[in-house]
Amino acid sequence: MSFGEHPNITAEMSSSGPTIEVRRPDIPESWLAAIGSEFEKPYMLDLKRFLLQEKQRGRVYPPGSMIFNALNFTPFDQVRVVVLGQDPYHGRGQAHGLSFSVQRGVRIPPSLENIYKEISQSLGLPIPSHGELTYWAQQGVLLLNTTLTVRERKPKSHAGQGWEILTDRIIDELNAQREGLVFLLWGRHAGKKSSRIDERKHLILTAPHPSPYSADSGFFGCNHFVLTNQHLESRGETPIDWRIL
Numbered sequence: 001m002s003f004g005e006h007p008n009i010t011a012e013m014s015s016s017g018p019t020i021e022v023r024r025p026d027i028p029e030s031w032l033a034a035i036g037s038e039f040e041k042p043y044m045l046d047l048k049r050f051l052l053q054e055k056q057r058g059r060v061y062p063p064g065s066m067i068f069n070a071l072n073f074t075p076f077d078q079v080r081v082v083v084l085g086q087d088p089y090h091g092r093g094q095a096h097g098l099s100f101s102v103q104r105g106v107r108i109p110p111s112l113e114n115i116y117k118e119i120s121q122s123l124g125l126p127i128p129s130h131g132e133l134t135y136w137a138q139q140g141v142l143l144l145n146t147t148l149t150v151r152e153r154k155p156k157s158h159a160g161q162g163w164e165i166l167t168d169r170i171i172d173e174l175n176a177q178r179e180g181l182v183f184l185l186w187g188r189h190a191g192k193k194s195s196r197i198d199e200r201k202h203l204i205l206t207a208p209h210p211s212p213y214s215a216d217s218g219f220f221g222c223n224h225f226v227l228t229n230q231h232l233e234s235r236g237e238t239p240i241d242w243r244i245l
Helices: 029-040 042-057 069-073 110-123 134-138 163-177 187-196 224-234
Strands: 009-014 017-022 081-085 141-145 182-186 203-207
Touching (some): 029 042, 029 163, 069 134, 069 141, 081 163, 081 187, 110 224, 141 163, 163 187, 182 187, 182 224, 187 203, 203 224
Parallel strands (some): 081 141, 081 182, 182 203
Antiparallel strands (some): 009 017
16 A cells, blocks of 8 residues: 555555554655654554554545645755644645645635734735645745644544654754744644743744634734744845745
8 A cells, every 4th residue: 555545554464464564654855864763663553553444434634645745845954934733624625734724725714814814914915815835835834733634524533643742753853953943833732842842942932823712812913924034034044935826
């Protein structure tokens, strides 16, 4: 089986029943150098067994070929900004492996609408007509969810199954090996990850989640997109173009 069908798994029958082999995913070499050893650990085998079972029960999002899109669009050595989400969208056709992003042709979710409003208010940019954020990812914005899969219409259904171990390792390696990154942590779930980040090396910006339930309590007016670019420019780096192309 290919990674696109069952992530990281090949399954074969033996006299004792099915055996499952875990392989490294097809992601940039810079990520494999940083976190490749994770795919050889026992928890990853347990996670893949869980995903096989979930696929037998129903739909799992995003499609297998898109699960690691955050890493594929933004190699380890090119990360400049980290936007941390919780788990993928759980509706059909929405999730494609980038936090807060939806595929073209899909209605823009309320949280992303509020992100666009904050960008428009702080930078004077027009509200985009679609929700695909690959242009950001290609500029070095790592759009990472802490859980990389979800069962259809069951938010947080894949939490606690092992993905968080992997994504914590991603954060840890970025913290240790890189300098001057910007971590945008919105909401309590993302904010808890600040304890893994050395604020002497990186800029940590926290705010309430952009959800309609909390955006008015401090996400609007947080100015994170302006502050991110000011930080990058202070380091002699090109600012992020926050438009959606």
